[in-house]
Amino acid sequence: MFELLKEQPADKILMLMQAFREDPREQKIDLGVGVYKDAEGRTPIMRAIKTAEKQLWETETTKSYTGLAGDVGFADAMFGLLMGDAVPRNCVAAAATPGGTGAVRQGFDMIRMADREARVFVSDPSWPNHITMLKHLEMHMQPYRYFDSETRAVDFAGMMEDLADARVGDVVLLHGCCHNPTGANLNLSQWQEVIDLLVKNGVTPMIDIAYQGFGDGLDEDAAGLRMVVSQMPEVLVAASCSKNFGVYRERTGLLMAVAQDPVRQKANQGMLNHLNRQNFSFPPDHGARLVTMVLDDPALRADWEEEVREIREGVLGLREQLAAELQRLTGSDRFGFIAQHRGMFSRLGATPEQVEAMRQSHGVYMVGDSRINVAGLNAKTVPVLAEAMVAAGV
DSSP, rough: GGSSSSSOOOOHHHHHHHHHHOOOOOOOOEESSOSSSOOOOOOOOOHHHHHHHHHHHOOOOOOOOOOOTTHHHHHHHHHHHHHTSSOOGGGGGEEEHHHHHHHHHHHHHHHHOOOTTOOEEEEEEEOOOHHHHHTTTTOOOEEEEEETTTEEOOHHHHHHHHHHOOOOTTTTEEEEEOOOTOOOOOOHHHHHHHHHHHHHTTTTEEEOOOOOOSSSSOOOOOOOOHHHHHHHEEEEEEEEETTTTTGGGGEEEEEEEEESTTTTHHHHHHHHHHHHHTTTTTOOHHHHHHHHHHSSHHHHHHHHHHHHHHHHHHHHHHHHHEEEEEHHHHSOOOOTHHHOOOEEEEOOOOOOOHHHHHHHOOEEEEEOEEEEEEEGGTTTTHHHHHHHHHTTTT
16 A cells, blocks of 8 residues: 555755755855754753753652643643733643644644634745645645745735635634744734734634744743733644753643633643544653743743843844844845844745855855744854855845
């Protein structure tokens, strides 16, 4: 039967990683892979996580299963981090998942079980896994305009025009902060306009939040999400701990189903438990337990928040340096958007041909749509990227 299977297209980012590894040049720069890197090019274990891991090693007495939804303490801790006091805890069902990707997949499954005809509106562009998962599940997908390739800002008028077509039974997928791949975010007044439209048309939002703390601050980056959950009758939230806790390989995520009617919470929790059971039974616990320990311990949390601040300010500094260097080289402020974007990513607006030219001439590797991981830069490589962009005519 295996001969009936069709060969799947190779993952573009994995292909880019392979090409980078095979490039013999010492001065090459990897801006494709979406992981945080420090100035030495490492993806370090965060201080608080390392301390919590040592404590856990000394005190953990069992590796037995947790519940189908994972440890309740993890859900409680993440609820506080993400939602604050925007909605009562008893209105929120939650289940741990294998990473934020697992949370998104479980969210899509929940939508499909509720209504197989539901359309999921996805920003254009969006994280590629959003699209591939929806296609794999054979769900109805509808793109909506999001990024203006000329201004490199949110095309809000186009976005609102497209979202006006969403109706009862449809879902709109939104990025909570630090939009991947563009780095262009909604402001709070725009969030409110989106909420008003979704309430008017009876549309359900699903929010994917993977970079809380990497944009403007932990509370600032959750502000849009909190506005949504406080005003909408129901919301799905897929959260990842990979970036802001640095637990990439521990696969630590959470799916939350918010319903303003607490009576729905029990049924929603039962559905999340069921989905976990059908896909992987019990979710991984190690990363979730470390995150819980950090969030629940005042000293560990303070150290973690400080390190998140250091990371955020470091990335913002690189953005400002790159924008300034490009202004110096070109005499133009057309690259000011780089300093205005937030999070790890920005889309430069280069053509695939210009991207290839930068790779060949300067050893600068980025995804073909010109998305760069700003955290892949350091103070010494920023001028190299700037020179490559100017030479390629970006």
